[in-house]
Amino acid sequence: MLIALLPGDGIGPxxxxxxxxxxxxxxxxxxxxxxxxxxxxxxxASGHPLPSxxxxxxxxxxxILFGAVGDPDCDALERHLRPEQAILGLRKELELFANxxxxxxxxxxxxxxxxxPEIATQIDLMIVRELNGDVYFGEKGMRKTAxxxxxxxxxxxxxxxEVRRIAxxxxxxxxxxxxxxxxxxxxxVLETSQLWRDVVIEVASEYPDIQLSHMYVDxxxxxxxxxxxxxDVIVTGNLFGDILSDQASMxxxxxxxxxxxxxxxxxxxxxxxxxxxxxxxxxQGKANPLATILSAAMMLRYSLSMAEAADQIxxxxxxxxxxxxxxxxxxxxxxxxxxxxxxxxxx
Amino acid sequence: MLIALLPGDGIGPxxxxxxxxxxxxxxxxxxxxxxxxxxxxxxxASGHPLPSxxxxxxxxxxxILFGAVGDPDCDALERHLRPEQAILGLRKELELFANxxxxxxxxxxxxxxxxxPEIATQIDLMIVRELNGDVYFGEKGMRKTAxxxxxxxxxxxxxxxEVRRIAxxxxxxxxxxxxxxxxxxxxxVLETSQLWRDVVIEVASEYPDIQLSHMYVDxxxxxxxxxxxxxDVIVTGNLFGDILSDQASMxxxxxxxxxxxxxxxxxxxxxxxxxxxxxxxxxQGKANPLATILSAAMMLRYSLSMAEAADQIxxxxxxxxxxxxxxxxxxxxxxxxxxxxxxxxxx
Ligand SMILES: CC(C)[C@H](C(=O)O)[C@@H](O)C(=O)O
Ligand SMILES: CC(C)[C@H](C(=O)O)[C@@H](O)C(=O)O
Numbered sequence: 090m091l092i093a094l095l096p097g098d099g100i101g102p103x104x105x106x107x108x109x110x111x112x113x114x115x116x117x118x119x120x121x122x123x124x125x126x127x128x129x130x131x132x133x134a135s136g137h138p139l140p141s142x143x144x145x146x147x148x149x150x151x152x153i154l155f156g157a158v159g160d161p162d163c164d165a166l167e168r169h170l171r172p173e174q175a176i177l178g179l180r181k182e183l184e185l186f187a188n189x190x191x192x193x194x195x196x197x198x199x200x201x202x203x204x205x206p207e208i209a210t211q212i213d214l215m216i217v218r219e220l221n222g223d224v225y226f227g228e229k230g231m232r233k234t235a236x237x238x239x240x241x242x243x244x245x246x247x248x249x250x251e252v253r254r255i256a257x258x259x260x261x262x263x264x265x266x267x268x269x270x271x272x273x274x275x276x277x278v279l280e281t282s283q284l285w286r287d288v289v290i291e292v293a294s295e296y297p298d299i300q301l302s303h304m305y306v307d308x309x310x311x312x313x314x315x316x317x318x319x320x321d322v323i324v325t326g327n328l329f330g331d332i333l334s335d336q337a338s339m340x341x342x343x344x345x346x347x348x349x350x351x352x353x354x355x356x357x358x359x360x361x362x363x364x365x366x367x368x369x370x371x372x373q374g375k376a377n378p379l380a381t382i383l384s385a386a387m388m389l390r391y392s393l394s395m396a397e398a399a400d401q402i403x404x405x406x407x408x409x410x411x412x413x414x415x416x417x418x419x420x421x422x423x424x425x426x427x428x429x430x431x432x433x434x435x436x
Numbered sequence: 437m438l439i440a441l442l443p444g445d446g447i448g449p450x451x452x453x454x455x456x457x458x459x460x461x462x463x464x465x466x467x468x469x470x471x472x473x474x475x476x477x478x479x480x481a482s483g484h485p486l487p488s489x490x491x492x493x494x495x496x497x498x499x500i501l502f503g504a505v506g507d508p509d510c511d512a513l514e515r516h517l518r519p520e521q522a523i524l525g526l527r528k529e530l531e532l533f534a535n536x537x538x539x540x541x542x543x544x545x546x547x548x549x550x551x552x553p554e555i556a557t558q559i560d561l562m563i564v565r566e567l568n569g570d571v572y573f574g575e576k577g578m579r580k581t582a583x584x585x586x587x588x589x590x591x592x593x594x595x596x597x598e599v600r601r602i603a604x605x606x607x608x609x610x611x612x613x614x615x616x617x618x619x620x621x622x623x624x625v626l627e628t629s630q631l632w633r634d635v636v637i638e639v640a641s642e643y644p645d646i647q648l649s650h651m652y653v654d655x656x657x658x659x660x661x662x663x664x665x666x667x668d669v670i671v672t673g674n675l676f677g678d679i680l681s682d683q684a685s686m687x688x689x690x691x692x693x694x695x696x697x698x699x700x701x702x703x704x705x706x707x708x709x710x711x712x713x714x715x716x717x718x719x720q721g722k723a724n725p726l727a728t729i730l731s732a733a734m735m736l737r738y739s740l741s742m743a744e745a746a747d748q749i750x751x752x753x754x755x756x757x758x759x760x761x762x763x764x765x766x767x768x769x770x771x772x773x774x775x776x777x778x779x780x781x782x783x
Contacts, residue, residue, distance in 0.1 A: 284588030
């Protein structure tokens with residue numbers, strides 16, 4: 090099976106290197122790796138953040154392990170040439186519409202959460218974020234108002250098919266967990282949210298065992314601080330999911346710990362840490378590679394049917410933490426490769 | 437001077453009653469009060485959430501003290517008849533474009549924050565939220581896609597004038613505080629945000645003493661948990677401000693503690709607690725009235741040039757807390773009117 094390695098920008102290459110080392114150490118048969126540039130790195134090398142060879146590789150591959158994109162050098166480029174367009178392009182071109190973002194605290198890290206330990210340790214939630222629609226992909230641009238002023242605009246929208254397919258992922262995810270699904274929207278203000286809520290309620294009739302609730306996004310942002318333990322699965326749109334999942338990650342300890350999967354309808358997926366390219370610490374060996382290592386584990390489980398190997402990696406991460414492995418974000422002094430070593434030693 | 441009292445729905449009337457009692461107890465000369473229905477209460481009484489008499493009163497008044505709107509009985513109404521339209525309509529009709537939402541923890545309440553006390557006690561930030569534009573007020577509706585599917589849509593946009601006037605409020609607010617302004621957007625994805633960022637940078641040249649930074653909204657949601665003490669003033673659009681200010685409120689203790697001001701360009705304002713109508717506890721005397729009492733203090737300071745009386749009320753709230761006054765949201769058992777009594781006793 091072919092795995093595309095797309096390291097990208099900033100700390101991306103460093104964390105991908107460690108994840109690849111861990112995959113090698115597990116000793117899996119039949120995996121082939123191919124690497125390609127993406128993001129600012131690809132733009133600098135060849136003038137485009139998602140070169141056609143990279144997109145081709147991603148299409149051919151059975152799964153994609155992705156580092157991070159984002160490069161301040163590219164801030165002044167036209168939008169379609171910026172690093173972020175690479176990840177947005179991959180999500181759209183490969184129809185990776187379902188983004189799974191677990192937020193769970195490793196008990197060893199209760200001390201690293203900004204929340205009180207008794208609140209933090211109760212967190213065990215999964216955010217299911219829609220990834221192919223919303224204001225991210227609507228028509229957008231700069232125009233002039235009637236009196237000649239500059240105006241920026243972006244159209245937010247969802248149609249019923251788009252909502253239905255992600256709602257099903259939300260309900261199915263809840264079936265496999267604690268049977269509770271909270272749909273997050275802003276239906277008191279937005280028509281897009283009203284359609285979202287209507288369709289989620291329609292889909293609910295197919296899942297009579299699931300306890301469905303609805304919450305406004307502002308309230309949810311508050312509840313994720315106040316009492317994150319109340320949530321099992323949250324399903325929401327692209328923009329709200331972006332904000333809430335970053336917030337939830339921090340409740341659960343460090344953003345350096347959290348993996349994600351972006352799946353199409355057939356089980357093919359792109360796997361990436363939810364942190365960004367962190368240009369400020371790039372190249373210094375300070376990045377925590379565990380989010381990427383855990384993303385590799387998700388890849389084995391969801392796209393490659395290697396659940397046992399995934400369990401092995403996750404257990405090794407837990408053991409490494411229990412043995413005291415801590416990178417800077419976790420309050421420790423270990424380097425990126427030290428952290429990789431610790432996981433490999435625990436395997 | 438004329439003050440419009442708009443109690444609204446749910447716990448709105450209960451908290452407004454206490455704020456009015458406190459204002460009376462301060463013994464201010466020359467204040468006249470007129471009350472009018474708003475939100476679901478107004479809809480039930482007269483068929484519209486913002487009756488023209490209520491809007492007229494709000495226009496005539498020098499300041500507006502507002503409770504809360506929102507009523508689950510109204511969820512199935514057409515959008516223009518829902519309770520929320522009353523507050524959106526007031527903000528728009530009166531051009532209340534600048535929403536100031538302080539988040540500060542009363543030291544007495546360090547124990548009530550979900551954050552670790554050492555993180556929570558450092559919070560002293562002001563969110564300046566734009567309130568007249570963004571996806572809230574763009575064209576919106578339900579339509580059919582080419583293949584006949586239901587689709588909801590909402591247009592997000594800002595023009596340069598709208599951004600400029602709120603940016604000035606942000607910079608001026610920072611001038612009066614710690615001289616640091618963080619502008620929050622999603623410029624890596626949204627054109628509306630790109631225009632926002634461009635204009636904020638232009639306006640910055642008029643405030644050379646202010647240290648300006650920019651942050652993506654997802655990162656900001658994370659930083660507000662990780663290290664909220666890093667912020668002085670945050671300026672952001674209507675939607676992001678809605679989410680981030682609710683989140684920040686919870687970091688600062690209870691949402692039951694936080695007031696807000698919504699100002700026009702001349703200093704007229706609407707003052708309201710940032711919490712909602714809380715239908716689940718309405719009529720039970722459980723609501724915390726302090727956010728509304730503190731909103732009344734903001735009203736005296738910003739719209740009525742009665743800074744001394746404002747200080748007096750704020751000091752009385754602090755004393756009441758120091759003396760142990762705690763409603764349910766603060767882990768206590770005192771009723772809404774007990775809390776009012778405690779503040780009046782401390783005056
Ligand atoms: C890089 C950016 C375009 C992206 C997003 O907003 O989706 C990132 O924040 C994420 O959450 O994966
Ligand atoms: C009631 C609702 C329309 C309102 C908003 O979204 O602005 C509320 O959440 C607020 O923040 O004041």
